[in-house]
Amino acid sequence: MPTRIERGTALPLDLLVDEAVFDLEMRQLWERDWVFATSVDAVADPGDHVEVKVGRESVIVVRGEDLAIRAFANACTHRGTPLIDGPGSLKRFSCPYHAWTFDTWGALLSVPYTQPDEICKDQHGLHEYRAEQWQGLVFVCLDDEVEPLAERLSVIDPYVRPLALDRLHHDTASESSELWKTNWKSAHIAAVDSYSHFRVHAETIEPVSPTDATYYLAGSAAATVMGGESSQRADHLVIAIPPSFVAVAWPDTLLWRSWNPADVGHTNVRVGMASEQPVAEGSSVHLPGWDAAFIDEDRAICERVQRNARARFTPGPLIDLESAVGDFHDYLAWRLADTPPPPPVITAAPGDRPEPL
Numbered sequence: 113m114p115t116r117i118e119r120g121t122a123l124p125l126d127l128l129v130d131e132a133v134f135d136l137e138m139r140q141l142w143e144r145d146w147v148f149a150t151s152v153d154a155v156a157d158p159g160d161h162v163e164v165k166v167g168r169e170s171v172i173v174v175r176g177e178d179l180a181i182r183a184f185a186n187a188c189t190h191r192g193t194p195l196i197d198g199p200g201s202l203k204r205f206s207c208p209y210h211a212w213t214f215d216t217w218g219a220l221l222s223v224p225y226t227q228p229d230e231i232c233k234d235q236h237g238l239h240e241y242r243a244e245q246w247q248g249l250v251f252v253c254l255d256d257e258v259e260p261l262a263e264r265l266s267v268i269d270p271y272v273r274p275l276a277l278d279r280l281h282h283d284t285a286s287e288s289s290e291l292w293k294t295n296w297k298s299a300h301i302a303a304v305d306s307y308s309h310f311r312v313h314a315e316t317i318e319p320v321s322p323t324d325a326t327y328y329l330a331g332s333a334a335a336t337v338m339g340g341e342s343s344q345r346a347d348h349l350v351i352a353i354p355p356s357f358v359a360v361a362w363p364d365t366l367l368w369r370s371w372n373p374a375d376v377g378h379t380n381v382r383v384g385m386a387s388e389q390p391v392a393e394g395s396s397v398h399l400p401g402w403d404a405a406f407i408d409e410d411r412a413i414c415e416r417v418q419r420n421a422r423a424r425f426t427p428g429p430l431i432d433l434e435s436a437v438g439d440f441h442d443y444l445a446w447r448l449a450d451t452p453p454p455p456p457v458i459t460a461a462p463g464d465r466p467e468p469l
């Protein structure tokens with residue numbers, strides 16, 4: 113299968129409905145790679161936690177009493193019961209089944225109805241996963257061997273770092289999530305598809321960020337950064353970190369999108385924003401000049417493609433404007449088939465634009 117993924121041609125449609133491919137993607141990508149979990153602001157204070165899906169696993173991301181952010185399997189070490197449902201703030205996680213209780217370091221503190229030496233608590237702490245931060249964003253990796261997040265992002269980091277996105281305040285209350293009837297790969301591709309501005313987003317994005325004013329800056333199979341004009345504003349960056357995350361960033365605003373597959377034909381898509389000023393209670397961050405309906409337009413086009421996944425189809429060529437889609441194909445081939453990724457492509461230095469074609 114993975115050899116059927118080419119940099120220069122569209123994905124074969126059957127890869128959007130193939131259960132065996134989906135299973136491979138879960139094991140090789142989602143449950144082995146760096147996956148976006150949440151913003152640092154969503155777990156601002158000790159005990160603040162969220163539940164996130166990473167591939168098929170439920171994970172607790174929690175701010176510890178020492179202020180470190182950690183990730184744990186959301187599974188009690190007694191009989192595996194989930195400890196939490198959704199976000200909250202707790203210094204102790206008490207299992208709803210028999211009340212085994214854990215702290216924010218994942219240590220097992222108490223086991224009801226046991227003699228003092230009956231259970232060795234040190235051996236039954238929560239399973240910890242890797243959690244790393246970048247630009248105010250928290251990523252989790254279920255695998256111990258995969259390269260550090262900083263290495264994954266080394267090509268795009270010099271372009272993004274000057275924006276100092278970790279200054280921004282995430283509006284956690286306005287985060288939204290919805291189930292799209294599409295394979296997750298289409299959600300990623302739509303989010304990086306500047307070629308579609310003039311058509312899919314003719315009324316929303318095209319008037320403020322025309323297709324022909326978008327440009328590729330740097331990228332590889334590991335991550336991609338693009339740029340584009342935003343009318344009456346500084347140029348924006350589009351940051352793509354497969355398999356789970358794409359964001360549009362201006363100096364004063366970040367709009368992120370992240371997804372986790374529900375099954376081969378359904379994907380949970382989350383949207384969140386951050387801005388320079390903390391958001392007052394009850395209000396939400398305003399997307400400057402951009403009509404947020406463009407996300408619904410992406411949903412509609414993704415679901416339309418999914419409906420056609422059984423069509424007889426020979427993948428068509430990708431054009432130059434679709435280089436970020438090519439990077440995503442390289443990512444899939446790299447992670448699924450161990451195909452060595454091509455070297456990074458750099459078209460302009462940080463802060464510059466590439467020469468027009």
Ligand code: FES
Binds near residue numbers: 189
């Ligand atoms: S399953 Fe959690 S305490 Fe028994």
Ligand SMILES: [Fe+2]
Binds near residue numbers: 305313
């Ligand atoms: Fe789009």
